[in-house]
Amino acid sequence: MASLLFAQAHAAEEGPALLKSKCVGCHIPEGNDSFSRISHQRKTPEGWLMSIARMQVMHGLQISDDDRRTLVKYLADKQGLAPSETDGVRYAMERRLNTVEQFDDQLSQMCGRCHSGARVALQRRPAKEWEHLVNFHLGQWPSLEYQAQSRDRDWLELALKDVVPDLAKRFPLENQAWADWQKDRPKADALPGQWSFSGHMLTKGDVRGVMTVTADAGDTFKLDVKGQYADGTPFSGSGSAILYNGYEWRGNVKVGETNMRQVFAALNGEMKGRMFEAEHDERGLDFSAAKAGGAKLLAVQPAHIKAGTQAELTLVGSGLSGAPDFGPGVEVVKVLEATPNLVRVQVKATADAAPGVRGVALGELKGVDLAVYKDIAEVKVVPEFSIARVGENGGSTPKVQGRFEAEAWGKGADGKPYRIGYLPAKWSVEPFDERAKEDEDVKFAGVMNADGVFVPGLAGPNPERKMMTNNAGNLKVIAELEEGGHKGEGHLIVTVQRWNNPPIP
Ligand code: HEC
Ligand code: HEC
Structure with a gap:
């Protein structure tokens, strides 16, 4: 770990030499530490990691893990995104994989059918580079145009004629936000100190405590977390973090026996984002923190009475x-x-x-x-729509659980609904439709526990099921409030493993 952070801490000096030694065989030097393709895009640290990993997998680039991390740090600093450019799409980096995306039809249908729309919205390029990207897609997957879901249109023609100009306008390489950010980007030395934090983990409850950040080499830090859940369970551990591009905070903290990741935006004396288990990113908490020295009210726990x-x-x-x-x-x-x-x-x-x-x-x-x-008017299941995945059974892929809470809503004197908060509920699942009933999805797809955690079934064909199919299922998630007995309903799809799990979905 120490050497890892050491390499990243020297990215600014080592980056240009690494680009020259590792990339120049295929990317043409353009002077001024610039190279064809590489120097004409901006993206997140995860985005850069994915591009370079693709160079390794598809084009045979040879690079050590340390050198790759150094390059990701160098490129994410030099060609990153301004905070306003990641606003609203941070869920992809935060690995909120149950997010139902809201993009226009064109982007959703042309680009959001194989991966998230956020993967697109988290990049900035000139028209030429968006065009190269479209060509790369078709070159890499020539069958794209007549694959399932793509057969309905002339994908390449539409992509080049409509999507490329649109993307170049919406997500351009140069803009005011990035110019301003490069001028005003805060230094990492603003971050060491004590951070009071508040969070909420679905099915586990509110959490709070203090995170102590100590400066290490370059833009890296040591962390010490001391906190607890509202029920008294400790939430404490230590680890390290790195800052990309003045605000993209990425930490690794071992809390008890569990490795957790932090994906935060660190801006203006606050950190905001998500902290989740490395092996089970569906188990995570919304996190916000405020630095000692300032005065800030982060939360009231619980936020209802x-x-x-x-x-x-x-x-x-x-x-x-x-x-x-x-x-x-x-x-x-x-x-x-x-x-x-x-x-x-x-x-x-x-x-x-x-x-x-x-x-x-x-x-x-x-x-x-x-x-x-006073009275509860309505109950919503959170998340309203989610995906769990079968796993284990001799395979290396862990099960992906569903985790649910019951969100109570009231009706104000003005007749408008207002959010009360999460309240205790009894949990169950039912078949979502006739088909699910016929296939006995409730019996095979997994088990809903009393605490709102759904544990899916084992991976692989199940000899007990019709046609020996796997343990997939289509379920209604029912919450019945302990107080008042109101019921709410969510939708849970239990499906197969995610074989390809890139940093940006
Ligand atoms: C063996 C040849 C080869 C090497 C070495 C190589 N690349 Fe590439 N690179 C390519 C090819 C071919 C493409 C265009 C197809 C594609 O995007 O995969 C490309 C495209 C790219 C792109 C554009 C991707 C996009 O989404 O538009 C980036 C960024 C990139 N390379 C970065 C790098 C970096 C950084 C290095 C050095 C660490 C590197 N490459 C080394 C062959 C290489
Ligand atoms: C047929 C499925 C498919 C469609 C449709 C598709 N993509 Fe992709 N896209 C991929 C795959 C696969 C990758 C590579 C993932 C990897 O590197 O692991 C990718 C990678 C990307 C990347 C990351 C490239 C990099 O190195 O930075 C971007 C950005 C992207 N796609 C944008 C788009 C846009 C814009 C569209 C619509 C015009 C689109 N995609 C449509 C499958 C698709």
Whole structure:
């Protein structure tokens, strides 16, 4: 690990020489450390890793893992994306694989049928380079045009005539955002220090704590995480991280026995993103952190209270001070603990406290909301749509689980729905349609546990199933709230392993 980070820390000096020694055989030098193709695109660290890995797999490039990491660091710094250019598509880097993408029809149908649309939206190129990319697709997969799903149109003609000009306009190599970012890009030395963090892991609950960041060589860091889940389970460990392009934070932390990855945007004294298990990226938490030195309210945990009840609420942030104020009808009974990172209070919501979402204040600090509810109007299963995958059974691919929570919604005095938050529920699955019922998907596709974790079945053909098919299934996920018995419904597809699992889906 030490040598790995050492190599990356010297990327700025070593990058140009590596490009010259490793890439020049096939990419033409254009002077000024520029090379054909390579110097005319911008992308994320993951994007650069995928391009270079493809050079190895498809074109026989010979490069050590260390040199490849150095080049990824060099290129991601020199030809990366500005923060505003990754806004809204970070889910792909964060490996939120259940995301249902929202792109226009053309991009979805022409480019989003083999991989995510985000893979496209996370790149910047001039028209010529988008054109090369289209040609590379057809050259590499000549059958693309008449493969399933592509037979419906003249793909190449449409791609060159319509998609390329559109992409060149939407995702150009040069723009103001990137020019500004290169000028103002913050230095890595703004990051060492104490970071108070808040998060939520589906089926496990809220988590909070402090991450201590220590400077290492170049843009690399050592990390120490000390925290706990709301139920008291520790969330602590140590690791390392690297900063690409002034804000793309990538960390590796061993929490207990589990290796976890961090994919954050580190901007303006905050880190935001997702932290997930390396081997099971479906197990992850939404993460936000604020640096000591500033004052910021990150979260209130839990962010809901029922009218007429008492509860313990925890405010999480940095530089916390002052009196907590939860608005009319929610009284502070007692402050149980107050540190700069955390304020724990016992509160009481009166029976007539107005239902709805209200701002919480701590002294001068604002920015987080508390939902007060009386009645529950609706329950949603989160995620509403998801994919689990069979695995194991002698194969090397682990099962991909489904993880669900029940999100309660109320109706405000204005008749508008408002989010209450996650509440405890009983979980079950049912066949999604007639076909699923006939094929007994509920019996074969896997088991829904009491905590909302769905564990899919084993990989491979199942002799007990009709036609010896595998343990795929099409299921409804049913949540029944413990409080009030409201029911919500989600959709879960259980399917085969993902054989090809690139960093950007
Ligand atoms: C053995 C030849 C060879 C070597 C060595 C090689 N490349 Fe390539 N590279 C290609 C070819 C051929 C293409 C065009 C087809 C494609 O995109 O795969 C290409 C395309 C690319 C592209 C454009 C991909 C795109 O999506 O448009 C990038 C970026 C790239 N190479 C980076 C590199 C880097 C960085 C190195 C050195 C570490 C390198 N290549 C070394 C043959 C090579
Ligand atoms: C037939 C399936 C298919 C379709 C359709 C498709 N792609 Fe791809 N695309 C691939 C595959 C496979 C790769 C290579 C993945 C790898 O390197 O592991 C790829 C790679 C890419 C990359 C990464 C290249 C790099 O090295 O940086 C981009 C960007 C991309 N595609 C954009 C597009 C765009 C834009 C379209 C629509 C015009 C499109 N794709 C349509 C299969 C497809």
